[in-house]
Amino acid sequence: MEDPKIKIRNLYKIFGNDPQMALEHAKNGVGKSELLAEYNHVLGLRDINVDMQAGEITVIMGLSGSGKSTLIRHLNRLIDPTDGEVIVNGENIMDYNARKLRGLRRTNMSMVFQKFALLPHRTVLENAATPWIVEGKPRKDYEAEATKWLDRVGLQGQGPQYPHQLSGGMQQRVGIARALTSNSDIMLMDEAFSALDPLIRTDMQDLLLELQAELQKTVVFITHDLDEALKLADHLVILKDGQVVQQGEPQHILMNPNDPYIIDFISDINRARVLRARTIMTKTSEDPGTTSGDIDANATLEDVIAKSGGNAELSYRVTHEGRMIGLLSMRDVVTALVPTSASDDGMRHAS
Amino acid sequence: MADLLNQTGGGAPDPSLWDTPFPSMDALNDACDAFPQSRQVTLGLERGFLDIKDALSYVLDPITQPLSWALEWALWMFQSTPWWIMIPLLGILVLAISRSWKLVAFVVLAFCAMAFIDYYVYAMQTLAVIFVCATLCVLLGVPIGILMSRSDPFERTMIPVLDMLQTLPPFVYLIPLIFLFSVTEPKLYGIAIILYAIVPVVRLTNLGIRLVDKEVIEAADAFGMTDRQKLFGVQIPLALPNIMAGVNQTIMMSLAMVVIASLVSAPGLGVLVLRGIRNLELGVGLISGLGIVLLAVILDRSTKAALARVNAAQKS
Numbered sequence: 001m002e003d004p005k006i007k008i009r010n011l012y013k014i015f016g017n018d019p020q021m022a023l024e025h026a027k028n029g030v031g032k033s034e035l036l037a038e039y040n041h042v043l044g045l046r047d048i049n050v051d052m053q054a055g056e057i058t059v060i061m062g063l064s065g066s067g068k069s070t071l072i073r074h075l076n077r078l079i080d081p082t083d084g085e086v087i088v089n090g091e092n093i094m095d096y097n098a099r100k101l102r103g104l105r106r107t108n109m110s111m112v113f114q115k116f117a118l119l120p121h122r123t124v125l126e127n128a129a130t131p132w133i134v135e136g137k138p139r140k141d142y143e144a145e146a147t148k149w150l151d152r153v154g155l156q157g158q159g160p161q162y163p164h165q166l167s168g169g170m171q172q173r174v175g176i177a178r179a180l181t182s183n184s185d186i187m188l189m190d191e192a193f194s195a196l197d198p199l200i201r202t203d204m205q206d207l208l209l210e211l212q213a214e215l216q217k218t219v220v221f222i223t224h225d226l227d228e229a230l231k232l233a234d235h236l237v238i239l240k241d242g243q244v245v246q247q248g249e250p251q252h253i254l255m256n257p258n259d260p261y262i263i264d265f266i267s268d269i270n271r272a273r274v275l276r277a278r279t280i281m282t283k284t285s286e287d288p289g290t291t292s293g294d295i296d297a298n299a300t301l302e303d304v305i306a307k308s309g310g311n312a313e314l315s316y317r318v319t320h321e322g323r324m325i326g327l328l329s330m331r332d333v334v335t336a337l338v339p340t341s342a343s344d345d346g347m348r349h350a351s
Numbered sequence: 352m353a354d355l356l357n358q359t360g361g362g363a364p365d366p367s368l369w370d371t372p373f374p375s376m377d378a379l380n381d382a383c384d385a386f387p388q389s390r391q392v393t394l395g396l397e398r399g400f401l402d403i404k405d406a407l408s409y410v411l412d413p414i415t416q417p418l419s420w421a422l423e424w425a426l427w428m429f430q431s432t433p434w435w436i437m438i439p440l441l442g443i444l445v446l447a448i449s450r451s452w453k454l455v456a457f458v459v460l461a462f463c464a465m466a467f468i469d470y471y472v473y474a475m476q477t478l479a480v481i482f483v484c485a486t487l488c489v490l491l492g493v494p495i496g497i498l499m500s501r502s503d504p505f506e507r508t509m510i511p512v513l514d515m516l517q518t519l520p521p522f523v524y525l526i527p528l529i530f531l532f533s534v535t536e537p538k539l540y541g542i543a544i545i546l547y548a549i550v551p552v553v554r555l556t557n558l559g560i561r562l563v564d565k566e567v568i569e570a571a572d573a574f575g576m577t578d579r580q581k582l583f584g585v586q587i588p589l590a591l592p593n594i595m596a597g598v599n600q601t602i603m604m605s606l607a608m609v610v611i612a613s614l615v616s617a618p619g620l621g622v623l624v625l626r627g628i629r630n631l632e633l634g635v636g637l638i639s640g641l642g643i644v645l646l647a648v649i650l651d652r653s654t655k656a657a658l659a660r661v662n663a664a665q666k667s
Contacts, residue, residue, distance in 0.1 A: 074575055078569055105573055106574065110573070119567065119588075
């Protein structure tokens with residue numbers, strides 16, 4: 001596998017008057033609540049190690065207070081860590097001075113914010129062109145580029161408007177266009193869709209997946225919504241109280257949660273919609289000849305159930321790029337719909 | 352017998368607890384002559400001020416001299432421009448900042464009315480003084496406010512100073528200034544007006560910049576803006592509604608102070624108010640008071656209209 005685009009190594013963040021002192025304690029295993037009660041320091045992040053691959057969407061999920069927004073702000077150093085390294089393209093950005101850091105933020109990374117954070121006194125076009133304006137480029141240079149990305153996110157002809165004249169969903173499209181205009185290969189998205197209402201949120205998720213298929217950026221996406229995380233993630237990192245509880249391929253986490261916290265989390269989701277055929281199939285390339293059809297490896301169980309018409313006797317061949325990779329019986333499908341916590345050996349399932 | 356004793360002072364009378372005096376300096380001085388009287392405090396302050404006065408005016412005189420020149424120039428300018436240029440010019444200015452024909456009509460009518468009863472020159476003098484002082488307040492106050500917003504220690508030291516400037520009764524400003532500068536110099540009242548009127552623009556600039564949405568500032572940082580770009584491209588534009596509100600307040604406070612400063616030879620409508628009080632000329636006092644109200648309304652409406660335009664342009 002290629003070297004990860006972004007590597008986070010042993011990252012600690014402690015808020016308080018003397019973080020270095022508290023860091024010693026945190027490293028010696030003092031817990032979050034104890035650190036707050038006895039030393040009056042807030043443990044933001046503890047010993048985070050995450051690899052983010054180029055061209056993938058890494059989703060960091062956690063409830064409020066889990067440190068996910070703090071974590072994403074370490075990637076472009078809007079927040080400086082107490083200890084640890086963030087390695088981007090093989091360089092530790094903690095060694096950067098202010099000038100190099102600005103360069104990194106201008107050319108390598110762009111960010112999308114929860115509350116859009118557009119400049120209200122600039123037009124939509126100027127907002128989308130922010131990365132170019134920051135570089136001091138004149139209007140004739142950036143106009144075509146910004147218009148191109150505005151068109152791409154579905155905002156044809158909105159350039160001369162002001163942000164407050166647009167709806168929330170459209171404002172966030174401007175936010176995404178602004179991030180795309182910078183042509184950076186890393187995109188940080190901090191709860192980018194959390195402030196939008198559900199239908200528009202689904203639209204925006206689809207837009208992001210569509211853009212991602214086309215552009216293959218390295219996306220770091222923060223969310224508190226598990227459905228959103230499962231829909232978008234290539235790599236899912238679950239944070240709790242500033243620590244990584246589990247990370248890996250989302251389907252894998254879904255089938256093998258290793259922590260009661262995660263079991264709690266996933267017990268509420270619609271499993272039929274997020275589990276995919278390839279996750280629960282039996283791996284084999286032998287065709288028993290008794291199957292009632294083919295289904296794609298990435299089909300959700302919902303698709304499978306719809307196809308079977310509810311008949312629990314059927315089984316299907318699972319194909320990926322035209323090749324058979326496994327078998328899926330409807331019995332497996334139905335079993336998989338039971339949340340993991342309800343089954344006896346669900347927890348600590350061999351991983 | 353008891354009365355007799357008291358009269359001769361033979362036996363010290365028991366003062367009731369009710370009458371026990373506070374051990375103030377004067378009371379202690381009564382008991383023991385070595386203790387200084389309370390007027391020594393005020394005297395000491397006065398002597399101290401007089402001692403440093405020469406040094407202080409040696410420093411302050413040259414650096415405040417441009418203020419005198421600016422005030423003299425503005426007064427000359429406003430008075431020597433003929434009325435048939437000045438009134439349309441003011442109308443155009445109001446139109447430019449407010450885009451409201453109604454307001455322009457009101458302004459022109461108000462000035463014509465004042466000119467009709469021969470108060471035009473006084474009104475122009477007041478306007479000239481406010482023009483210079485308010486401009487200087489903005490030029491000094493906005494940068495001070497910006498500095499305050501960027502440094503918490505500086506904010507902590509400035510807030511008590513601003514509180515003091517704001518609560519000190521306006522007359523009190525004049526006392527040390529009279530000692531420092533000659534009453535014939537315009538800068539005397541210029542300084543008094545600026546000190547009094549600068550407070551709101553400083554406060555609201557500081558507040559406005561501190562209130563700029565934290566996420567927008569983060570976005571500016573995340574896209575690699577320099578501090579300069581952030582200040583002029585994000586913070587000041589977004590703080591503009593608050594800064595404009597501060598400018599409005601500053602102008603109104605200059606107007607209030609220019610009337611009081613007529614005690615120390617500030618020209619304008621305030622002189623007439625003072626004449627009304629001194630000579631009991633009821634009509635002069637009231638009419639000039641009304642003139643001040645008219646000026647206040649004109650200045651307030653024009654700056655508020657400008658503020659409303661800024662607000663409308665960037666509500667989020």
